[in-house]
Amino acid sequence: MNARVRLERDGDIAVVVIDNPPVNAGSAAVRGGLLDAMETLRRDHTLRGAVLIGAGPGFIAGADLREFDTPLQEPQLPAVIAAVEGCGKPVVAALHGAALGGGFELALACDARMAAPGTVVGLPEVSLGVIPGAGGTQRLPRIVGIPRAIGMICGAQRMPAAAALDAGLVDAIEPGDLRTAAVAHARAMALAGDRPRLRDRPVPQVETAAVAHAAEAALKAGRGRPAVQAAIDAISAAAHLPIDEGLAAERTLFERLRVSREAAALRHLFFAERDSARHPSLDGTSARAPQRVAVVGAGTMGCGIAITALDAGCDVLLLEQDGAALDRGASRIREHHASRVRSGRLSAADAAGRDARLHASLDWAALGEADVVIEAVFEELAVKQQVFRRVETQARPGAVLASNTSYLDLDAIASATRRPQDVIGLHFFSPAQVMRLVEVVRGRASSPGALATGVALARRMNKLPVVTGNAFGFIGNRVFSAYRRQCEFMLEEGASPLQVDTALQDFGFAMGPFAVADLSGLDIAWRMRQAQAATRDPAARYVHIADRLCEAGRLGCKAGAGYYRYAEGTHTPQADPDVQALIAQCRADKGLAPRSFTNDEIVRRAMLAMMNETALLLADGVARRPADIDVVLANGYGFPRWEGGPVFLARQRVAAALRDDLDWLARCSGPGFVLGDVGRLLAEN
Known part of the structure; x- marks a missing residue:
């Protein structure tokens, strides 16, 4: 035991209290304390069983994600779980608050699970670019079956206590004193000699078609991300591999994903979102209620x-x-x-x-x-x-x-x-x-x-x-405006709305910029441009295509036509030759000869435009922390979370190469383009 885990005796039952505020994250210290507690339980013949319970607001809300950016410290969670299952005495998990990720995997290894009302359980690791790595993909299917386990894990579902009881994930809901009830249950199990280990259950048999349907739905919802496919593979293995082989295969997949760039991007956003509302001007300030x-x-x-x-x-x-x-x-x-x-x-x-x-x-x-x-x-x-x-x-x-x-x-x-x-x-x-x-x-x-x-x-x-x-557009609309403006430059140079939208959707955006503009209404941005007209630098490059669409009454979905045309009552974009003709006329008016674009160049220019505007925002003091910009883009503008955001992307680059790329973007963009300071992008928060 240590400062994060203590063992308290309640007669012949050990009450193992996890006390790692604020959310009882499953850190190395917690894992070490739990391993020591299980060894004490195994060796002490006066103890007949144990209860695991969290101090404070919950059980264990998941792993300490700060450890994921370094080699994992010993002991690792599978060793703790093996000790729980191998101690020879009943162990009851007393769940309250959040029992998520590794916390719920630990609970699944216990012989029984009791929950307080308001408890939430789940295995949300896929939302962080990894999979459960301590048996979640092997034990959960033994309760709910392969298809439902695929849906729960791939969907990062959090389940309230009542639903968890219905699914068999907890054995009872205790509205009274949870600790007392869990101790009584552990004692009764010890007297009965009852140790119904989950690892010993067979996986419920199910039709192959049901598994295939669940996997297809999960891949579609998860946009085929690597963690989703890995979770499906690991869960499916539970049906035909002995559990120890399934656990080993799961751990291998987990370790591979843990060190991936995608998982790093998602962890970056996790910490950035946690810190987003903190601001120096609010230090010591009491908010009204x-x-x-x-x-x-x-x-x-x-x-x-x-x-x-x-x-x-x-x-x-x-x-x-x-x-x-x-x-x-x-x-x-x-x-x-x-x-x-x-x-x-x-x-x-x-x-x-x-x-x-x-x-x-x-x-x-x-x-x-x-x-x-x-x-x-x-x-x-x-x-x-x-x-x-x-x-x-x-x-x-x-x-x-x-x-x-x-x-x-x-x-x-x-x-x-x-x-x-x-x-x-x-x-x-x-x-x-x-x-x-x-x-x-x-x-x-x-x-x-x-x-x-x-x-x-x-x-x-x-x-x-x-x-x-x-400042104009605050964070999100200012960065998005620079992104959309660069996409308009590419229209003027030879790309089509459909090619630009397709390239950026393939990158990960739910919709491309021109489909988004049609959905929002082209008149909104038109009014904004009209309001800025008097202060716009007359020498700066300006694309007239959107203005010409609005002048022609093509205001987007609500008008049945914008960058695309729309069948009555639908929002499904269809390429329109009239738009291509309008774009061609705008090019001709400027004497521009169209050229071909690759999808990679489209994405490169769009991302560099976002990075450059981010640097300008930081220089202006509009955003206090670089990571705040990634939070805004990922949560308000559909930036793919697994790419982390423009700041995260910039930090994957060597500074000199990024400077060269932004210089190239400036040449592509023409008069009026303001080059940002790369140092602002790469500086720590």
């Missing part, structure tokens, strides 16, 4: 924000100035709750509770009750300033006034009030009730308390907040 949230604007975004706040348990005022729009918005929110009830994802009682906390009103005086007011109206500076002038007259002193602007100048919005210290940006991503990311924007006068309250509200909404400075 927002309970009453007002949303001004009952359109799609306003309703999505309201749904998110209701899901978080907040009281929500939905405010509009048009009665019909208000009725439509309130109905949309209630129908969202009703649809979740119909799908089984929400109980009728919970839906009724959310509906009861929604107050729809045309009375602006009701804003006086709100802790946070979130403006979600049309993306036009004058409109937002008008709203903030009106909000200021009604909001109580100290209330936080937040704009959901996606690219406008927050300081210009705040200038419409006499309390700019209370103004922040809360840039939700659409659909707000689904997308996890929120950019929390710090204006020139934003107080630390207002900013901290915005972060606290985002966290309460189960969002991922990233603090950003106030």
